[in-house]
Amino acid sequence: xxxxxxxxxxxxxxxxxxxxxxxxxxxxxxxxxxxxxxxxxxxxxxxxxxxxxxxxxxxxxxxxxxxxxxxxxxxxxxxxxxxxxxxxxxxxxxxxxxxxxxxxxxxxxxxxxxxxxxxxxxxxxxxxxxxxxxxxxxxxxxxxxxxxxxxxxxxxxxxxxxxxxxxxxxxxxxxxxxxxxxxxxxxxxxxxxxxxxxxxxxxxxxxxxxxxxxxxxxxxxxxxxxxxxxxxxxxxxxxxxxxxxxxxxxxxxxxxxxxxxxxxxxxxxxxxxxxxxxxxxxxxxxxxxxxxxxxxxxxxxxxxxxxxxxxxxxxx
Amino acid sequence: xxxxxxxxxxxxxxxxxxxxxxxxxxxxxxxxxxxxxxxxxxxxxxxxxxxxxxxxxxxxxxxxxxxxxxxxxxxxxxxxxxxxxxx
Numbered sequence: 001x002x003x004x005x006x007x008x009x010x011x012x013x014x015x016x017x018x019x020x021x022x023x024x025x026x027x028x029x030x031x032x033x034x035x036x037x038x039x040x041x042x043x044x045x046x047x048x049x050x051x052x053x054x055x056x057x058x059x060x061x062x063x064x065x066x067x068x069x070x071x072x073x074x075x076x077x078x079x080x081x082x083x084x085x086x087x088x089x090x091x092x093x094x095x096x097x098x099x100x101x102x103x104x105x106x107x108x109x110x111x112x113x114x115x116x117x118x119x120x121x122x123x124x125x126x127x128x129x130x131x132x133x134x135x136x137x138x139x140x141x142x143x144x145x146x147x148x149x150x151x152x153x154x155x156x157x158x159x160x161x162x163x164x165x166x167x168x169x170x171x172x173x174x175x176x177x178x179x180x181x182x183x184x185x186x187x188x189x190x191x192x193x194x195x196x197x198x199x200x201x202x203x204x205x206x207x208x209x210x211x212x213x214x215x216x217x218x219x220x221x222x223x224x225x226x227x228x229x230x231x232x233x234x235x236x237x238x239x240x241x242x243x244x245x246x247x248x249x250x251x252x253x254x255x256x257x258x259x260x261x262x263x264x265x266x267x268x269x270x271x272x273x274x275x276x277x278x279x280x281x282x283x284x285x286x287x288x289x290x291x292x293x294x295x296x297x298x299x300x301x302x303x304x305x306x307x308x309x310x311x312x313x314x315x316x
Numbered sequence: 317x318x319x320x321x322x323x324x325x326x327x328x329x330x331x332x333x334x335x336x337x338x339x340x341x342x343x344x345x346x347x348x349x350x351x352x353x354x355x356x357x358x359x360x361x362x363x364x365x366x367x368x369x370x371x372x373x374x375x376x377x378x379x380x381x382x383x384x385x386x387x388x389x390x391x392x393x394x395x396x397x398x399x400x401x402x403x
Contacts, residue, residue: 034351149350182370207353207373214361250358 001120002312003167005282008055008158009041009269014140014151023148031152036245040155040270043138050080050089052158052275053136057094060132060160066094068164070128071101073118075111075135075274077303078142079104082192090134101128108186109241109302111135111274112159113310116298117174119163133161135274142188144201153206153244155270159278168315173228175220175309182305185209209302210247216307217251220299224309228295235261235311236294237284241301242266242276263289273302292316317363318391319383325363326379329355338380356382364389 016028016038032038043052053074072094074087087102096102101122107114112135119131139154185208190199217240225232238257240248242265252262263280266272272279277300284290292315299309317325327336331347342348347355353373360366366386376382383390 030351034354185370206350207357208370210354211357211368211370211373214357215367246354246358250362254361 002169003162006060010043012042013039015039043156048080049076049078049136050086053134056158056160068130072132074104078138110300110306110308112277113300113308131163135159137273142202153271157272157275159275173311175223177307179305186303237296239263340379
């Protein structure tokens, strides 16, 4: 199913020294110690999530037959417009056929896994032979410039994943979860049509989001292994949403995952929301950490609150 | 883990420059910010395998409020000794 992953990052870098100059109470070494992030990429004033997803898709589609794409899915929480759907604009910009279906879906850190499940369903149902799954996110545009907690974490990015019926890299054992009672822990109040709060920047209760991950991620992993009917030690590589290094390293230790089986790819990009898992996969493939014959466990968790995971059997 | 050991770990996590006690206001500790609270959640999960119910951290004003959240997971012998000391 999953043939290829390519990502794109905007040019501008925001380093820990830049942030420490703005927030002297958080020296750059403490930012790195607590987040594992040295720099993040920031989209330009006229650069949108759709632009970042477009650039990633162009990398992916170079030299490929675009007429085969039967569906484009785009995951974003910072869409170019409330309407029309960014995926429709991308169908045209990317030169995809008009018989191609297109839709956006609104999820954050769990979004990539949900996108894989949607694409997998479209392929298995015979509704498409090839699906282009895009993620594009510009959270930095939603942040309060004075909020050091979120500015140290989030970075912008785009990703493109090609899923084809003919690919032998199979996705299976999907598991999902949702707890909308925690919506307030990561929210942009007034960003939609419910105007009770007025437009405000992104608000994140980091400790509560982390508290949520330590509650839901270990059972999520158990449920995936149960569905896949494999043992923990049979998993060759784990790719978690790259929230911040402190948080996911904690999860790694608690779950007793060996460091060499665990993706850590946010040092120079930050938390890129729905782009973090594809960035980690592309990086692990480039570094030879994902190799043919490997069983890979993917897990995303965050805003919603929402979580999901699955297995990817990589044949190469 | 005894309450005394827990308070020592908590002082480290919240970067307190002096010993802390149940009546220490959390706001008086420089480490009681979002990063410090994340470190606290990690410490509770790692050392006591304890996950807090959603929304409980906001209600913590003093060190004792945190102890109360996890009290039953601390060593009962230490609590008895502590009670004797208060005595």
